[in-house]
Amino acid sequence: MNIFGYAQQFFDAPGRWSGADGIPTRMLEHVQYSALALLIALVIALPVGLVTGHTGRGGNALAVLATAARALPSFGLLVLLTILMGLGLTPVMVPLVALAVPPILVTTYEAMRGVDPSLVDAARGVGLPWWRVLAQVELPVALPLILSGIRSGAIQIVSTATIAAYVSFGGLGRYIVDGLSQVDYAKVVGGAVLVAALALATLGLFWLLDRLLVSPGVRRGR
Amino acid sequence: MSHGGFFEVPSDLQNTWWGLVGWQLQLTLVPVLCGLVIALPIALFCRRFGWIYPPVLGVSTVFYAVPSLALFVFLIDWFGESDLTVEIPLTLYTLVVLVPAIVDGMRSVSEDTRAAAEAMGFGTLRRYFQVELPIAVPAVFAGLRVATVSSVSLVSVGMLIGNEGALGNLLSDALNYHRPLLAWDAVLSIAVIGVLLDTLLVLARRLLTPWARKATAK
Numbered sequence: 550m551n552i553f554g555y556a557q558q559f560f561d562a563p564g565r566w567s568g569a570d571g572i573p574t575r576m577l578e579h580v581q582y583s584a585l586a587l588l589i590a591l592v593i594a595l596p597v598g599l600v601t602g603h604t605g606r607g608g609n610a611l612a613v614l615a616t617a618a619r620a621l622p623s624f625g626l627l628v629l630l631t632i633l634m635g636l637g638l639t640p641v642m643v644p645l646v647a648l649a650v651p652p653i654l655v656t657t658y659e660a661m662r663g664v665d666p667s668l669v670d671a672a673r674g675v676g677l678p679w680w681r682v683l684a685q686v687e688l689p690v691a692l693p694l695i696l697s698g699i700r701s702g703a704i705q706i707v708s709t710a711t712i713a714a715y716v717s718f719g720g721l722g723r724y725i726v727d728g729l730s731q732v733d734y735a736k737v738v739g740g741a742v743l744v745a746a747l748a749l750a751t752l753g754l755f756w757l758l759d760r761l762l763v764s765p766g767v768r769r770g771r
Numbered sequence: 772m773s774h775g776g777f778f779e780v781p782s783d784l785q786n787t788w789w790g791l792v793g794w795q796l797q798l799t800l801v802p803v804l805c806g807l808v809i810a811l812p813i814a815l816f817c818r819r820f821g822w823i824y825p826p827v828l829g830v831s832t833v834f835y836a837v838p839s840l841a842l843f844v845f846l847i848d849w850f851g852e853s854d855l856t857v858e859i860p861l862t863l864y865t866l867v868v869l870v871p872a873i874v875d876g877m878r879s880v881s882e883d884t885r886a887a888a889e890a891m892g893f894g895t896l897r898r899y900f901q902v903e904l905p906i907a908v909p910a911v912f913a914g915l916r917v918a919t920v921s922s923v924s925l926v927s928v929g930m931l932i933g934n935e936g937a938l939g940n941l942l943s944d945a946l947n948y949h950r951p952l953l954a955w956d957a958v959l960s961i962a963v964i965g966v967l968l969d970t971l972l973v974l975a976r977r978l979l980t981p982w983a984r985k986a987t988a989k
Contacts, residue, residue, distance in 0.1 A: 552845060619917070620965025622924035622958060628942040629954035704835065711838045715931075725841055729931065734844070741841030745833060752832055 552738055559724075559739025570723070572743065578719035579747060582710045586645035587703050593646070594653035594702075595695075602661020602691070603683050611658055615651035623648055623709050631716045641713045648709055649702030656698025660691035689764050696762070700755040707748045711740070721747065777956055781944045784934070788960075795937035795964060798926045802858050803919050806865025813866070814873035815899050824874060831867040839864070839925050843932045857929040857936075864925065865918040872914025876907025909983065912976040916969050923965040927957065938964075 559565070566572055601607040623644040630640035664687045672686040688695075711722030724740030727733070778788040786794070817824040842860035850856045880903050888902045904911075927939025934940045938957050945953035977984065 616916070616920060616966060616969045617962065619920045620924060620962040620969070622927040622939065622961045624928050624930075625924070625939065625942055625954065625958040625961060628946055629951065629958050632945060632949065632951045632954050704832070708835070708838045711840060722838070725838065725844075729840075729844065734848075737841060737844050741837055741845070744841070745837045748835075748837075749833060 555735040555738035556742050558735040559742075562735070575719060575721050575723055576743065576747065579707070579710055579721045579744070582641065582645070582713055582718070582720055583703070583706045586642055586706045586710070587649060587699075589642065590646045590649035590653055590702055590706070591699065594650045595657060598654045598657025598695075599661060599683065599688070602658040603679070603687060605662060608658060608662070611654055615655045618647045618651045621647055624712055624715075627712050627716060636717055638718075640716060641710075641718055644712070645706050645710060648705050652702045652705070653695075653698045656701075657691070657695050660694035660698070661687055663694065664690045690767055693759060693763050693767065696755060696759050700752070703751050703755070704748050707751050708744055711744055777952065780941070781948070781953070784940050784944065786940075788956075791938045791940070792960065792964065795923065795926055795961065798854060798857050798861070798929070798937050799919065799922045799964075799968070801854075802861035802865050802922055803915065805858075805862045806869050806918060807915065809862070810866050810869035810873055811904075813870050814877065815896075817870065817874050818877050818899070818903070819895060828871060831863075831870060834863050835867040839928050840931060843929060843935075847932060852932055852935055854935070856932065857926060861922050861925060865922060868918040868921070869911070869914045872917075873904075873907060873911050876910025876914075877903040879910065880906045905980075908980050909976060912972055912979075916972050919968050919972060920965040923968065924961055927961060 564571065568574065597611075601611055621644070626644040626647065627640055630643055634640055668686055668690065669682060672682045677685070710720055711725055713720050714722030714724075714726040721740050721743045724736045724743070728736030728738075728740060780786055780788050780791060784791070813827065817827055839860055842863070843856055846856040846859055850859070877899075884902060884906065885898070888898045893902065927936045927942060930936030930939035930943050934943070936942070938960050941953045941957040945951065945957065
């Protein structure tokens with residue numbers, strides 16, 4: 550049987566669309582873990598990226614930090630924290646947050662650095678305080694790039710949140726981990742298809758956000 | 772029962788710590804190199820025919836979204852529990868990072884520079900390799916750094932498909948024997964390898980773009 554056959558077998562299985570192990574429940578769990586992890590990552594990375602990008606200081610330190618965070622193996626971190634802290638949400642959240650912080654942080658910094666200095670000068674020239682320069686000039690201009698950083702962080706979280714299932718949590722990874730241990734390939738394939746679909750939906754969401762949030766003037770300039 | 776030191780690998784893995792490191796490097800670098808070799812022509816096509824870039828980006832984003840674990844499992848069907856099963860998905864992930872990095876890097880080449888190359892009689896290929904690619908080197912290396920460091924850490928997931936995860940194999944032993952030191956060993960060794968490879972790439976970029984240093988030193 551090929552992958553499509555397995556996927557079909559998975560989606561046709563009885564009881565797949567309801568109940569505690571049904572697709573809607575697992576999907577919702579997956580979205581919840583991902584949203585929480587992304588929220589934490591945003592709270593950490595966005596302010597730091599905005600301020601360092603605005604002042605232009607600490608870029609090297611950020612790059613080193615981002616590389617270190619990227620080098621930490623998500624799966625290894627999950628196992629290590631689970632051994633040290635026992636089963637819980639923290640061992641799941643730490644690797645996911647560590648995954649999303651580098652792209653958000655680095656892109657935000659780069660986006661702020663990339664804002665045309667003459668715009669910033671002009672804004673300062675008409676007497677705007679630094680926080681209005683940041684919020685009303687730099688942020689709108691840098692927004693498309695910042696959103697793309699958040700997007701890649703979000704997609705990585707969505708596709709990696711599957712590892713939560715390895716330490717007894719729910720989410721779409723449940724199908725993959727259970728399928729692997731039950732040698733039920735249909736389940737593994739089905740889980741993978743669902744995760745990929747969710748990641749695509751995430752992509753679509755960010756496309757929509759870009760349309761809604763980016764000022765038309767900035768978009769025209771692209 | 773003696774629990775062994777940091778560099779002592781449990782005997783069931785039938786490997787030494789250095790052996791695992793070498794294996795980790797192989798599982799990381801083969802995909803990155805293959806990815807680079809494949810990404811260069813793809814980027815060239817995307818540059819030449821602009822309309823294929825959005826669909827290429829779309830397809831690669833879908834690939835990136837498929838969890839590595841699932842891709843590993845799909846490939847067991849064809850390649851068994853072998854190195855290839857880990858290397859092929861990692862190559863695909865590498866492409867997702869490298870193609871946009873190269874294309875965006877080449878897009879940053881100014882219109883004047885391109886026009887000058889054209890006026891000197893450079894064809895598309897020659898312009899690509901002698902003008903656009905060198906100017907794009909910093910962007911390409913930024914992509915290579917991300918691809919390399921992520922690959923190093925993704926390799927460990929291979930542990931789940933029958934101990935194909937190099938240093939990641941230490942993780943299953945850490946859980947099974949409840950030996951946190953083994954998990955520390957895996958996480959720290961992988962992170963250190965990632966940072967070292969990243970440093971090497973930064974040095975390589977400096978060597979390849981001597982003009983960049985002059986520009987910033989003015």
